[in-house]
Amino acid sequence: MVSQWQFDIPTAGSKRLPPDGRYMEALSSQGYGFEAAIADLIDNSIDAGAENVLVHFLRDGDSLVSLVIVDDGKGMDEGELDVAMTVGGRRGYDAKALGMFGTGLKSASLSHAESVTVVSRTKRSRPVGRRWLMERAKHGFECDIIDPTYAQDFIDFYQGCPIAFQGTIVRWDGVRDFPQHGGGGQTDRYLHRTVNKLGLHLGLHLHRFLARNDFHITISVQDVRTGIEYANYGVVPLDPFAYPVSGDPDYPRTFSADIPGLGPVLMESHIWPPRSSLDEYKAFGTVLERAGFYFYRNDRLVQAGGWNNYRQPEQHLALARVAVDLPDDPDGKVFRLTVKKDGVQASPEFADSLDTAPDAEERVFAAYLVDAERVYREVRRHAGIARKAAVPPGRGMDxxxxxxxxxxxxxxxxxxxxxxxxxxxxxxxxxxxxxxxxxxxxxxxxxxxxxxxxxxxxxxxxxxxxxxxxxxxxxxxxxxxxxxxxxxxxxxxxxxxxxxxxxxxxxxxx
Structure with missing residues (x-):
C-alpha cells in the first residue's frame, strides 16, 4: 500500500505500442448516422474551398451500386492524399477549418461501406487514388494504391460536373444501408426517403454555407448503364432561425454567459412565432428536440436543439431557440464536440452560468425562458382553445x-x-x-x-x-x-x- 499519496506518477521509460488492425473496426463503429457521415465528408470539401459538391447515387437497374461525393475544391497531390487516408493523419488544420481529428473521412465512410476510394487532382499534379478496403484495413492497415489510368478516367467522368481543373472524389462501395434486393420498387422507395432526409440534414447543418452565393450541393440519382439521370435536387438552406416575424417583439436578444477560464459566451436567443408551418421550424425532429441550443463551430451547425443538462425538455419551451457560436476552446474544458459533429458536451460551469447571464439591458437569460413559455401559453388562451383531455397512448404506438x-x-x-x-x-x-x-x-x-x-x-x-x-x-x-x-x-x-x-x-x- 502506498504510504503517501503521490500527485506525480514516476515512470521508468516508455514503449511504443502501435494499434492492432482491429482498431479500424472500432473506428468504423462510432455510430455515424448515414446523413451525418455524408455531412462529415462535405466538411472536407468546404475546407478544400469547394464551390460545388455533388452527392451521386449510382444504380444499375433496380440495384444501388455505389455512392459518390465529388467536389471542385483544391484537391490533393500524392503526399497530401496519403496524409488524408492515414488514420489520425497529421495535417495543419486552419483555425476556421471544419475538420478536427483526422479520422472523419475514414470513420464516416467505413461506418457505412465496405470500401472507400478517394481520387484527387490539383492544378499542378496528376490524378492519384487510394482505397481502404475494410477487410484489408483491419488486418494490418494496408491501403490500396489506385491504378493511375483509372484515377484519370474517374476524374474525366466528372469533368465539368463539378470538377473543372481540380477536385476530389470519394466513392463508397458495399454500402450497408442500401437495399439488398431492389425489386418491387424497394430501391425507389429507399431513394425517395433517403434523398429527402439527406437534403433536410445537409440543408440544416450547413445552412450558413448554403445561404452564400458561392457554395452549392446537388443530390443526383443516375443509372450507370444507361446514363439516365432519375433525379437532380439542389439542397436548399434550412435556417432554424428564419421566421418572418418574431414571436415576441422584444426578441431576439443576446445574453452573455461569463465562463471561468473561457470568458464570455454570447447566446442569441429567439422566440419563434406560435403555430408556424415553415419547414425551418417543423421539418426536423419533434417539438421537444427542436427547442434549445443551436451550437455552431466555424459556421457549421454541430448541435440542433437540446438543453445540455441546463434543464429538462418541455413542451412549453417549444418556441425557444438559442444560437451559440462556440468560442475558441482548444482543450475542450467547457465545450467538447463529438467526433461525429452531432452534439456538444458542455461542462457544468456553462449550465451554472446561464440563469443570471445578462444582456445589454441587464435582462437575464432566465427571464427569456419565462417569456418563451408565456408566448407559447398565450396563443391558445387568446384563441379560446382548450383541447379535450385524452386517454394516454400506450403499448403498440410508435x-x-x-x-x-x-x-x-x-x-x-x-x-x-x-x-x-x-x-x-x-x-x-x-x-x-x-x-x-x-x-x-x-x-x-x-x-x-x-x-x-x-x-x-x-x-x-x-x-x-x-x-x-x-x-x-x-x-x-x-x-x-x-x-x-x-x-x-x-x-x-x-x-x-x-x-x-x-x-x-x-x-x-x-
Whole structure:
C-alpha cells in the first residue's frame, strides 16, 4: 500500500505500442448516422474551398451500386492524399477549418461501406487514388494504391460536373444501408426517403454555407448503364432561425454567459412565432428536440436543439431557440464536440452560468425562458382553445407519435393507457374495442396490406394507429357507447374494411 499519496506518477521509460488492425473496426463503429457521415465528408470539401459538391447515387437497374461525393475544391497531390487516408493523419488544420481529428473521412465512410476510394487532382499534379478496403484495413492497415489510368478516367467522368481543373472524389462501395434486393420498387422507395432526409440534414447543418452565393450541393440519382439521370435536387438552406416575424417583439436578444477560464459566451436567443408551418421550424425532429441550443463551430451547425443538462425538455419551451457560436476552446474544458459533429458536451460551469447571464439591458437569460413559455401559453388562451383531455397512448404506438400526442393533448389523470394489438378477427371487421382493458384490436388479416409487405413489429402501422387513437377517444372515455357513436363506429368499420380489401387487391395484382 502506498504510504503517501503521490500527485506525480514516476515512470521508468516508455514503449511504443502501435494499434492492432482491429482498431479500424472500432473506428468504423462510432455510430455515424448515414446523413451525418455524408455531412462529415462535405466538411472536407468546404475546407478544400469547394464551390460545388455533388452527392451521386449510382444504380444499375433496380440495384444501388455505389455512392459518390465529388467536389471542385483544391484537391490533393500524392503526399497530401496519403496524409488524408492515414488514420489520425497529421495535417495543419486552419483555425476556421471544419475538420478536427483526422479520422472523419475514414470513420464516416467505413461506418457505412465496405470500401472507400478517394481520387484527387490539383492544378499542378496528376490524378492519384487510394482505397481502404475494410477487410484489408483491419488486418494490418494496408491501403490500396489506385491504378493511375483509372484515377484519370474517374476524374474525366466528372469533368465539368463539378470538377473543372481540380477536385476530389470519394466513392463508397458495399454500402450497408442500401437495399439488398431492389425489386418491387424497394430501391425507389429507399431513394425517395433517403434523398429527402439527406437534403433536410445537409440543408440544416450547413445552412450558413448554403445561404452564400458561392457554395452549392446537388443530390443526383443516375443509372450507370444507361446514363439516365432519375433525379437532380439542389439542397436548399434550412435556417432554424428564419421566421418572418418574431414571436415576441422584444426578441431576439443576446445574453452573455461569463465562463471561468473561457470568458464570455454570447447566446442569441429567439422566440419563434406560435403555430408556424415553415419547414425551418417543423421539418426536423419533434417539438421537444427542436427547442434549445443551436451550437455552431466555424459556421457549421454541430448541435440542433437540446438543453445540455441546463434543464429538462418541455413542451412549453417549444418556441425557444438559442444560437451559440462556440468560442475558441482548444482543450475542450467547457465545450467538447463529438467526433461525429452531432452534439456538444458542455461542462457544468456553462449550465451554472446561464440563469443570471445578462444582456445589454441587464435582462437575464432566465427571464427569456419565462417569456418563451408565456408566448407559447398565450396563443391558445387568446384563441379560446382548450383541447379535450385524452386517454394516454400506450403499448403498440410508435414512441415518436406517442411523444407528439402527449405534447399536443392534455392527458386524463388516473387513466390507464390505450394499447394496440393485432388479433385474428372476422374479415368483415377492421377493429374491435375492449373498453375494460383499454385495448384497441386491429384485424391481423389486413396487417400485411397496411404495412405494404414490410415485416410487422410492436410499433408498426403508425399512421393507422394514430388515426384510430384519435377516432376512438370517445369510445374509451365513456362507460356506455351511445347510439350516435355506435353508428359512427359502424360507418368507420365499413369504410376501413373496404379500404383494407382494396389494398389486398392491389398487392395481389402487383
Amino acid at each position: 414512441p415518436q407519435v406517442r411523444q407528439v400526442v402527449e405534447e399536443e393533448l392534455p392527458m386524463l389523470a388516473h387513466e390507464g393507457p390505450l394499447q394496440f394489438r393485432w388479433q385474428k378477427l372476422p374479415t368483415d371487421t377492421f377493429f374491435e374495442i375492449d373498453q375494460e382493458d383499454k385495448v384497441l384490436l386491429l384485424n391481423q388479416h389486413y396487417r400485411a396490406a397496411l404495412l405494404g409487405g414490410r415485416a410487422g413489429s410492436l410499433n408498426d402501422a403508425p399512421v393507422v394507429k394514430a388515426l384510430m387513437y384519435l377516432l376512438m377517444q370517445d369510445a374509451f372515455q365513456r362507460e356506455r357507447i351511445g347510439s350516435r357513436l355506435k353508428d359512427n363506429i359502424e360507418l368507420w368499420q365499413s369504410v376501413l374494411v373496404a379500404a383494407a380489401r382494396a389494398e389486398l387487391d392491389r398487392m395481389a395484382d402487383s
